[in-house]
Amino acid sequence: MNTVMTSENLTSGDIVINGSVGTPFCDDAKMSMRNVNVFYAENQAIHDVSLDLAKNQVTALIGPSGCGKSTFLRCINRMNDLIPQCKVTGSFVMDGAELYAKNMDPVLLRARVGMVFQKPNPFPKSIYENVAYGPKIHGLATSKSELDEIVETSLQKAGLFNEVKDRLDKPGTGLSGGQQQRLCIARTIAVSPEVILMDEPASALDPIATAVIEELISELKEKYTIAIVTHSMQQAARVSQKTAYFHLGKLVEMGDTKQIFTNPSHQLTENYISGRFG
Numbered sequence: 474m475n476t477v478m479t480s481e482n483l484t485s486g487d488i489v490i491n492g493s494v495g496t497p498f499c500d501d502a503k504m505s506m507r508n509v510n511v512f513y514a515e516n517q518a519i520h521d522v523s524l525d526l527a528k529n530q531v532t533a534l535i536g537p538s539g540c541g542k543s544t545f546l547r548c549i550n551r552m553n554d555l556i557p558q559c560k561v562t563g564s565f566v567m568d569g570a571e572l573y574a575k576n577m578d579p580v581l582l583r584a585r586v587g588m589v590f591q592k593p594n595p596f597p598k599s600i601y602e603n604v605a606y607g608p609k610i611h612g613l614a615t616s617k618s619e620l621d622e623i624v625e626t627s628l629q630k631a632g633l634f635n636e637v638k639d640r641l642d643k644p645g646t647g648l649s650g651g652q653q654q655r656l657c658i659a660r661t662i663a664v665s666p667e668v669i670l671m672d673e674p675a676s677a678l679d680p681i682a683t684a685v686i687e688e689l690i691s692e693l694k695e696k697y698t699i700a701i702v703t704h705s706m707q708q709a710a711r712v713s714q715k716t717a718y719f720h721l722g723k724l725v726e727m728g729d730t731k732q733i734f735t736n737p738s739h740q741l742t743e744n745y746i747s748g749r750f751g
């Protein structure tokens with residue numbers, strides 16, 4: 474029987490996975506993170522977290538503000554390298570390769586593991602250039618027509634092409650918030666990533682634009698492995714197949730989304746999803 478744990482007696486060995494105490498590993502992992510610790514100078518933000526991202530599934534990272542969701546997400550494509558006082562230990566493996574190995578180029582890695590941020594952040598360039606920029610710097614197109622093709626396909630996959638096809642030369646910043654976020658998703662897709670990380674991608678959007686993004690996430694998982702940080706439990710329940718619950722920098726529980734939301738194993742998860750804190 475699982476012991477009911479509180480934040481006081483929770484230890485890193487007490488992770489609950491699919492209802493029983495164990496290790497959150499899956500058979501079809503695209504990415505495997507093991508014993509991850511993250512420090513900002515003296516402050517430890519992540520404590521010994523191990524989890525897998527299942528291939529072609531959406532994994533939601535949920536938990537109260539400040540529990541380390543964004544920190545953990547940013548480590549996956551080494552965005553935290555850009556914060557000087559941030560130190561990451563542990564292992565991040567994608568298809569057998571260690572992402573923090575000396576010979577791993579973080580710029581190339583960020584093309585393979587793309588990121589979509591909370592606030593849409595298109596470049597101050599045209600819609601076309603926003604999407605073409607990545608393929609150009611990574612040399613993914615050998616001709617203008619190939620580049621055009623990548624731009625069109627990426628905009629189509631992001632569900633934006635029909636809305637912008639007649640104004641590709643207009644600034645990306647002139648689009649609505651929801652369109653800008655889909656433009657940022659198109660920009661991410663344009664460099665053929667394998668994994669897409671999304672940090673509260675719909676929190677700045679209205680319910681209609683949010684619904685469009687959620688539908689898009691469900692479609693994108695057919696091709697990509699996705700991890701999403703969200704404060705909305707309804708959103709996590711709608712878009713994800715796996716959910717990981719974080720508390721005070723520790724992974725408390727991970728499992729099938731349905732199980733986490735209907736029958737969580739851990740008291741802390743239950744408290745959070747029933748709105749008792751967070």
Ligand SMILES: Nc1ncnc2c1ncn2[C@@H]1O[C@H](COP(=O)(O)OP(=O)(O)OP(=O)(O)O)[C@@H](O)[C@H]1O
Binds near residue numbers: 518537541542543544
């Ligand atoms: N750049 C940074 N420098 C120093 N400390 C940081 C930095 N970013 C995050 N932290 C700290 O790390 C901890 C985890 O923060 P993080 O933003 O990862 O949590 P979160 O769960 O994503 O929060 P929220 O839901 O509010 O966005 C917090 O204590 C935060 O203050």
